[in-house]
Amino acid sequence: MFEIIENTILAPNVHRLVVRAPRIARVRQPGQFVIVRADVHGERIPLTIGDADMAAGTITLFVQAVGTSTLQIVHTPVGGALQDVAGPLGSATEIEQWGRVACVGGGLGTAVLYPLAKALAEAGNEVTTIIGGRSAPYILLEDELQAFSRKVIVTTEDGSHGRQGFVTAALQELMEDPRRCPAVVFAVGPVPMMRAVCELTRPERIRTIVSLNPIMIDGTGMCGGCRVRVGEETKFACVDGPEFDGHLVDFKLLTDRLSMYREEECRMLSQLPEELRNQIVTVRR
């Protein structure tokens, strides 16, 4: 069992959980994730390791309640415990000295982006962060990102915070300014957003790294359920990724495969009591 030390609400339906997992805290690297099962009947849910405190033996997870399993996870109270936390899984982000790097996060993707951006900054890169959401309350981790970013640009769809519009518009502006144009872009968010970012950077040949979130089970390369198409190859996102060269990713296939259990997910949701159902965000994929 993995004890919950802290559970705070960051944004509507997005919780920051601090979980005791000393082994994982000791060795995890940016870009890696864990697989969590809330209880003995639960699904295995992949979640990025947002941060870790080696001394305290804890890891931080940012979890958005989008379905029954994530809802159950965010509802685990302080002092309660998650049944299983396995990891760290996946390959660590390749952190290099690229110079100017743009980190683009959409919605919950910002939470997945956070550890990468932090590591990139710590490695001496000049990080410009662009984060977006539908409206002000959905903007995550702005202050935390501010702490190490050269600049944080916020966009909201309704203009309630930062600039109105999508993250892509802000990125385009950055790219058009020769003094700020990034050498590398990291993009994490809903699939349509990552695809749009890749379309933007492709003609300029700006290396673009995306973090993919296919459905997973074991997370160790045993089942092949997480397969994605990258270039001419089939890759297992849990071991070969989750980060890949965005210009080579088959986003259509990813979108298709993510919808595999949609009927089942809807049925599970419809069985939830009304007040719980209302706590779930509908996300675009």
Next chain:
Amino acid sequence: MKNNLQRENGRWGQRVLMPEQDHHLRCRNFDEVNLGLSEEAAIAEARRCLQCKSAPCIAGCPVAVDIPAFIAAVAGTRMAEAARILLADNTLPAICGRVCPQEEQCEGLCVLDRKGQAIAVGYLERFVADWALRHPEQLAPTVIPKASGKKVAVVGSGPAGLTVAGELARMGHEVIIYEALHDTGGVLRYGIPEFRLPKEIVDIEVARLAQLGVCIECNVVVGKTITLPKMRNEHDAVFIANGAGLPTMLNIPGENLKGVFSANEYLTRVNLMGAWRQDHATPIPRSRQVVVIGGGNTAMDAVRTARRLGAARAVILYRRSEAEMPARIEEIKHAKEEGVEFVMLTAPLEILGDNQGWVNGLRCQAMRLGEPDTSGRRRPVPVEGKVFELEAQVVVNAVGTGANPLLTATAPELGLNRWGNIEVDTTGQTNLAGVFAGGDIVRGGATVILAMGDGKRAAGAIDTYLQRCKGRPLM
């Protein structure tokens, strides 16, 4: 079901039949198919054994169970003695009695096999093991010897890992098993379905290890959570038994369509994650037509699972003929009784999909058997021009698994063969001092009993090593 010493079938009597759940019922539930022999039937079957002096059957068993001896005890109604004999050679008889390919092993070498009436060694083994599970008080209590002060780490809790752990604990060593998944048993848990091997049996075997003082830690992915070098530093010896968990892809178009699964994923969702039960959260598609590609035990397990999940038409697609199928004979028989269709001499060319990205069929190539290949089996060759389509909403790829590189990639100093399997000597020792390996990671996909045999042999070698070694290797 009276068994016949009446010998109406000649001098040797007739092999006992296993009572089974009715096939109309069982193809819609996950309860065990084989119900087990009654005591009467077991005794009668045991009495058929000729007690051959040379006991050729023993040579067919990878762990050399003293077959005539335990059978003689059954024949004499001395069940506790039978259990003691059996357990001396085989620590997991309730499992082996159910899943060993007996026809190729012990029973295949029984002198009565020539008459088609081999002694049902597997059924008897299961009978004795189940009896022992119900009568623990009649078994000699396990004596745990004085602690040796040595500490051994085991990677993986499949049959190889469980066996080595049990043996080492009985020798007085401190054993800790690290398991990547959230539950124990390896393929016994996530691969082989409930209707063939009830998980309660795996639970009991694991509990028995706990009684011996073996510590099992789940959710530890060796290579990620801890590395092999670190394990070597913290333990006096290491045994690696992480199995052959890497699905082989078909490499044909359409393989990534929705509804196309590796057998590992399909079976893991159902068995480990409990997708067949209402109270578990993991989903699995329940489709009308399911096609499973392959001819081994894995393929049979997947196709029979599909029937139980409600498939009206569940098909096995195999590129050779039934005679070449590697699956156990009993699984093939059961699958047929349960209404599984066998489409033989057929290879998939392409998996077809609809505009939503869902699979809706397969394009297949008819094959015929040509000249024998290096494995001695006749090689399938395409019959020119014979291409046809099959409808399917779920396709399961059960063509095989390879060595998963997750652990070995983080231990480059470990010697591997060209398929990525760990190389060991006859005792199970790898090229690294104090590091042993066994089971599927060494052999490629093999069998439960071979994995156990490896565990047993390695336990002996590890014990010898521990008595000799002066300290932990310096890293």
